[in-house]
Amino acid sequence: MPRSMWKGAISFGLVTIPVSVYPATEEKTLRFNQLHDDDGGRIRMKRTCSVDGEEVGYDHIVKGFEYEKDRYVVLTDDDFDKVPVESSRAIDIVQFVDLEEIDPIMYKKTYYLVPEETGAKAYALLREAMSQENKVGIAKVSFRDKEHLSALRFKDDAFVLETMYWPDEIREADFGGVDVDAKVRDQELDMAKSLIENLTADWHPEAFKDEYREGLLKIVEAKIAGEEIEMVEAEPTAKVVDLMAALKASVAAAKKEQPAASTAKKSTAKKSTAKKSAAKKTAARKAPARKKASGE
Secondary structure, three states, X not given: OOOOOEEEEEEEOOEEEEEEEEEOOOOOOOOOOOEOOOOXXXXXXXXXXXXXXXEOOHHHOOEEEEEEOOEEEEEOHHHHHOOOOHHHOEEEEEEEEOHHHOOHHHEEEEEEEEEOHHHHHHHHHHHHHHHHHOOEEEEEEEEOOEEEEEEXXXXXXXXXXXXXXXXXXXXXXXXXXXXXXXXXXXXXXHXXXXXXXXXXXXXXXXXXXXXXXXXXXXXXXXXXXXXXXXOOOOOOOOOOOOHHHHHHHHHHHHHHHHHHHHHHHHHHHHHHHHHHHHHHHHHHHHHHHHHHHOOO
C-alpha cells in the first residue's frame, strides 16, 4: 500500500471520522530521460539563481508570488498555516447531492479515505446512509497548499474523495465561430441512433488496454535486443463526403461485429446457468445428509 499523503477527519454535522488519505490511481507510462546525442550523457536540470548565476540547493529555495513584473512577496510555511480556512484538517461535508448532478468535467484527482480504528463505526454508518439515499457528499478540504472542492462517494466499501475544479476554473466552450448547432435531418438522426444502439454494450473497463504503451514497450525491448524495427504505415483517414453514407456504412460494420459479441454473451449465460444447475444438484445431495445428521 502507498504511504498516506494526508491525515485529517471527515466532518459530518457533529460527527467526526478520523481518516488517512491515499492516492487511488497511478498513471502508467514509459518514462524517458533526456540524453546528449553525442555521448549519451544524462542531461541534468540545475536550479540556478537569475541574479548571481549560482546553483541553489532546496534548503535555500522559498516561495514567492509575483505581484508586479519581477517583484515578489515571499511566503513561508507559517504564512500558509495562517490562511483562515477550516478545511486544513477536516473534510467538511457541507451538503449532499445526486451523483448525476455533477458534470464529470469537474473531476480532477481520486483518493481513498481509510478510517482510523476509532472512526470505523461512524465510517460504516455514513457509508450505509449515503448508499441507501443514493447521495454524494460535497465537501471542502485543504492539502498541498490549496483548498479543494470535492465529492465524497463510495467504491465498494471504501470512501472515495474526488477533488474537483472550482467552477471558475472550467473554461467556456468557445469554438471560435464554428457552428455546433447545425440542423440535422430526421433520417440522419434515426441512422445515428441505430449506430449508437448497435455499439451499446455493458461497461467492462478491464476489456480496455493501453495499446500505445504496449506497442512502445515492444519497440524499447526490440532496441535493447538489437532487433530491427519495421515501420508500420498508418492507414489513411477516410474523408467524410456524405454524412448519411458514412452513417450507413458504420451501421453495417457494427452489425457485422454483433454476431460474435452475441455468441460470447450466450456462452457466458450458458456457463452461468450450468454453474447454478450444478450448485442446485450439490445442495440437493447434501440435504439428506444434513437431515440424517440432525436426526430428522
